[in-house]
Amino acid sequence: MASSGTGPRRVTIDDVAQAAGVSRQTVSRALNDKGEIGVSTKQRVLDTALALGYRPSRFARGLVRQDTVSVGLVIPDLLNPFFTEVAAGALEAARDRSWHVVVYDTGDRAEEERATLEVIASQVDAVVGYLSLPEDEIDKLTRGLPVVLIDREHRTQRFSSIRIDGESGVHAAIRHLTEAGHRHIGMLDHAERSEPSIRHRWFDAAMSACGLDASSVARADQSVEGGEDALQELLGRYPGITAVFTFNDIIAIGALRAARRTGRQVPRDLAVIGFDGLRLGTLVEPPLTTVALDTRRLGALAVEQAARLLTGGGPPHADELTVRTELRLRESA
Amino acid sequence: MASSGTGPRRVTIDDVAQAAGVSRQTVSRALNDKGEIGVSTKQRVLDTALALGYRPSRFARGLVRQDTVSVGLVIPDLLNPFFTEVAAGALEAARDRSWHVVVYDTGDRAEEERATLEVIASQVDAVVGYLSLPEDEIDKLTRGLPVVLIDREHRTQRFSSIRIDGESGVHAAIRHLTEAGHRHIGMLDHAERSEPSIRHRWFDAAMSACGLDASSVARADQSVEGGEDALQELLGRYPGITAVFTFNDIIAIGALRAARRTGRQVPRDLAVIGFDGLRLGTLVEPPLTTVALDTRRLGALAVEQAARLLTGGGPPHADELTVRTELRLRESA
DNA sequence: AGCGGTACCGTGAGCGCTCACGAGAGCGGT
DNA sequence: ACCGCTCTCGTGAGCGCTCACGGTACCGCT
Numbered sequence: 001m002a003s004s005g006t007g008p009r010r011v012t013i014d015d016v017a018q019a020a021g022v023s024r025q026t027v028s029r030a031l032n033d034k035g036e037i038g039v040s041t042k043q044r045v046l047d048t049a050l051a052l053g054y055r056p057s058r059f060a061r062g063l064v065r066q067d068t069v070s071v072g073l074v075i076p077d078l079l080n081p082f083f084t085e086v087a088a089g090a091l092e093a094a095r096d097r098s099w100h101v102v103v104y105d106t107g108d109r110a111e112e113e114r115a116t117l118e119v120i121a122s123q124v125d126a127v128v129g130y131l132s133l134p135e136d137e138i139d140k141l142t143r144g145l146p147v148v149l150i151d152r153e154h155r156t157q158r159f160s161s162i163r164i165d166g167e168s169g170v171h172a173a174i175r176h177l178t179e180a181g182h183r184h185i186g187m188l189d190h191a192e193r194s195e196p197s198i199r200h201r202w203f204d205a206a207m208s209a210c211g212l213d214a215s216s217v218a219r220a221d222q223s224v225e226g227g228e229d230a231l232q233e234l235l236g237r238y239p240g241i242t243a244v245f246t247f248n249d250i251i252a253i254g255a256l257r258a259a260r261r262t263g264r265q266v267p268r269d270l271a272v273i274g275f276d277g278l279r280l281g282t283l284v285e286p287p288l289t290t291v292a293l294d295t296r297r298l299g300a301l302a303v304e305q306a307a308r309l310l311t312g313g314g315p316p317h318a319d320e321l322t323v324r325t326e327l328r329l330r331e332s333a
Numbered sequence: 334m335a336s337s338g339t340g341p342r343r344v345t346i347d348d349v350a351q352a353a354g355v356s357r358q359t360v361s362r363a364l365n366d367k368g369e370i371g372v373s374t375k376q377r378v379l380d381t382a383l384a385l386g387y388r389p390s391r392f393a394r395g396l397v398r399q400d401t402v403s404v405g406l407v408i409p410d411l412l413n414p415f416f417t418e419v420a421a422g423a424l425e426a427a428r429d430r431s432w433h434v435v436v437y438d439t440g441d442r443a444e445e446e447r448a449t450l451e452v453i454a455s456q457v458d459a460v461v462g463y464l465s466l467p468e469d470e471i472d473k474l475t476r477g478l479p480v481v482l483i484d485r486e487h488r489t490q491r492f493s494s495i496r497i498d499g500e501s502g503v504h505a506a507i508r509h510l511t512e513a514g515h516r517h518i519g520m521l522d523h524a525e526r527s528e529p530s531i532r533h534r535w536f537d538a539a540m541s542a543c544g545l546d547a548s549s550v551a552r553a554d555q556s557v558e559g560g561e562d563a564l565q566e567l568l569g570r571y572p573g574i575t576a577v578f579t580f581n582d583i584i585a586i587g588a589l590r591a592a593r594r595t596g597r598q599v600p601r602d603l604a605v606i607g608f609d610g611l612r613l614g615t616l617v618e619p620p621l622t623t624v625a626l627d628t629r630r631l632g633a634l635a636v637e638q639a640a641r642l643l644t645g646g647g648p649p650h651a652d653e654l655t656v657r658t659e660l661r662l663r664e665s666a
Numbered sequence: 667a668g669c670g671g672t673a674c675c676g677t678g679a680g681c682g683c684t685c686a687c688g689a690g691a692g693c694g695g696t
Numbered sequence: 697a698c699c700g701c702t703c704t705c706g707t708g709a710g711c712g713c714t715c716a717c718g719g720t721a722c723c724g725c726t
């Protein structure tokens with residue numbers, strides 16, 4: 001599985017000790033900058049250690065002084081800017097705790113996720129991230145490991161999760177559109193697990209609160225291309241649409257491109273509002289209006305919750321587990 | 334430093350063994366799905382393990398069967414799409430080897446990089462990434478650990494590095510511009526370590542090969558805003574400029590924005606060519622012409638080289654350590 | 667009864683390191 | 697000469713786990 005093979009035995013602390021004519025403990029002292037050691041001996045030990053190519057075993061060290069924590073961060077696709085930002089937030093929070101973060105990119109494949117969880121269980125102290133496997137399977141694979149899910153509903157008490165509260169944000173978005181005179185608003189939903197997404201439910205609620213019909217929906221892959229295709233389909237099926245709300249910014253950007261390609265001016269001919277508030281949205285033309293949330297906080301909260309689970313700290317306040325959203329007006333709507 | 338404190342002793346394999354009325358070995362067999370164990374005993378052991386909340390120590394396990402490798406990936410800013418892609422490449426290559434990747438984001442601060450390297454030395458088997466500290470300091474902090482630098486020149490034999498060969502790509506870019514009639518071409522260089530970058534040297538060489546003057550240069554921070562500011566400055570100092578080549582795509586995108594803001598049409602009034610070939614470049618308006626390289630391969634090669642260093646494999650061919658570039662024509666030039 | 671074989675399970679050792687302790691040397695003070 | 701103390705270094709134990717053994721029970725067969 002790895003490097004060892006039948007190669008030469010690794011250089012241990014005892015080898016160094018013997019070569020330098022001292023005891024293990026003295027070598028340890030030299031390497032860890034502890035006191036209780038003469039300067040000349042220290043230098044001699046350090047030299048021989050270097051000469052022998054000695055490198056302490058992190059396992060042996062970790063075994064005795066149990067002071068390092070590492071979390072596994074599992075995400076479907078690091079190249080998706082949304083997950084990148086989540087990861088960045090997690091890394092930052094981990095750094096504050098001097099935790100180590102082992103990152104796994106599953107490529108959005110269930111099989112990879114399974115394999116990752118399998119191997120992760122024996123490598124980290126907690127798991128954090130976007131998991132898509134069924135709960136019972138996750139439970140089985142992680143065997144008691146603390147698990148923090150991000151943006152996912154779950155039934156069992158077995159897991160924690162960080163939630164996104166998009167209700168008010170989506171509401172504000174739809175209200176904004178109606179105030180601009182839009183009556184026929186469509187949505188590009190994400191195609192996950194056949195059932196409609198939570199974001200779609202927020203859309204439904206907001207639409208009916210405004211007395212509008214929310215049935216103009218198309219499904220999109222979570223990619224720019226997916227957004228392009230889906231907008232084409234949506235406009236084909238419901239030609240009267242003057243505005244779209246999308247599952248996320250990536251899809252919205254696809255919609256922007258498709259709109260341009262079909263000769264529509266945004267927002268004049270078609271208003272577009274995304275979801276996530278990615279930085280990327282400021283770079284496209286026109287800059288994307290979006291229901292923004294603090295993505296980095298999403299990752300940060302996840303590791304903080306993992307920390308609580310690990311130390312057995314009390315249950316957190318609900319708002320420590322949810323991030324709120326707000327409408328961020330730019331130029332696409 | 335971490336969770337332990339004076340908390341209750343952790344549950345060990347012996348605790349489980351005692352509670353289940355069996356030996357350690359039997360517990361081990363149950364947990365690792367080895368044979369030589371009765372089904373009923375196995376179930377009983379598994380149950381008590383779950384009940385006690387037992388989780389095997391990765392250190393103890395790693396110590397005895399030394400079969401897990403992990404690399405530390407150090408990058409200045411995960412949110413910079415370039416580094417994101419490099420990281421993705423590294424993750425993928427690591428997955429192929431079933432290695433673990435511990436990611437550290439230094440935020441481009443020397444102090445963080447130092448702290449990271451310090452802690453990394455006792456946590457991983459090799460270090461890979463973008464390091465900006467002086468060589469001797471890196472050497473001191475990593476103490477014999479295999480280190481693979483990306484896109485950085487180095488003097489000592491102590492390190493390996495993955496190089497970018499931008500010469501032909503930049504040449505093609507400049508040639509493309511001259512063939513389009515441009516005579517006055519500027520560059521937005523990155524402001525690192527006061528000396529001009531290697532990319533700037535390629536620019537110099539390509540310009541003089543075309544018989545042009547390469548002195549119109551401004552320095553930019555490695556961000557969109559940095560690119561905006563720098564283009565303003567460049568156009569202020571050299572008003573005759575009709576085309577710019579930039580240190581990277583991020584800066585180029587800033588240039589695009591600044592051009593639009595100042596009422597210039599790209600590429601009609603100003604041609605822009607970036608460097609890196611980020612996906613992001615396809616999303617901006619107009620799509621960015623760029624000197625493209627395989628960023629993900631950059632990361633992948635780095636971990637592959639780390640693997641060679643770890644196994645003491647022979648020296649690689651030179652082209653296994655460099656990635657080439659090519660001009661990718663889109664619409665900004 | 668005796669034998670080999672199979673299915674289970676336990677025992678010692680050891681992975682490489684650090685921690686708590688103790689030991690010796692040297693030195694000054696009384 | 698004695699005690700104290702400081703500085704330096706070594707020794708046993710143990711972190712939690714797996715591996716290579718060795719042992720017991722029970723089966724069927726000659």
